Amino acid sequence: MVSPDAGGEWITLAVVVKTQGRRGEVAVEVHSDIPDRFRQKMRLWALAKDASDQDGSRREVVVEDLWPHKEWLVLKFQGIETISDAEALVGAELQVPSGERAELEPGWTYLSDLIGCVVLDGEREIGKIEDVQFGAGEAPLLVVGSGSKLPYEIPYAEAYLVKLDLEGRRVRMKLPEGLLEVNAPAGKVEKGRSR
Secondary structure: OOOHHHOOOEEEEEEEEEEOOOOOOEEEEEOOOOOOOOOOOOEEEEEOOOOOHHHOOEEEEEEEEEEEEOOEEEEEEOOOOOHHHHHOOOOOEEEEEHHHOOOOOOOOOOHHHHOOOEEEEOOEEEEEEEEEEOOOOOOOEEEEEEOOEEEEEEEOOOOOEEEEEOOOOEEEEOOOOOHHHHOOOOOHHHHHHOO
């Protein structure tokens, strides 16, 4: 097990969406596809919504109880006993040190491992993955830096993926025609028309 004081990377397993109930419970949006990833007595570290990764403001919490509720997972933490206690966690990312992340089955990848990889559309280099975001669609969005332009948001969908080479830090995709133009920065002509 990795000590949280060891520096290193953190893996976000869930985000606290809201308080739930009167005894300090919180509803969380789970960002893990691994069944039964959360369990009683599990240690997590809550990174406050307004904290930076560098300021060390993670707070350790221990799962006392858990149960599914609608589209959320409800967590009850030891020592969090009131709605006021729980409100302090709203918006927080629930994380574990990267050394504690679960083993994946062959063919599966942690999305956080994609950050820093170069995205190629065929042979054309698009840019480096700066972030992975979860939005309204089924596929997570790769935020791909493109030099001086605004970053592209590319769905990380199996239909577009040709080859993933984590060792070589490359993600080769076959993107639909026009996808990159959808979120390209507006030119002078478009800016003038929008006024």
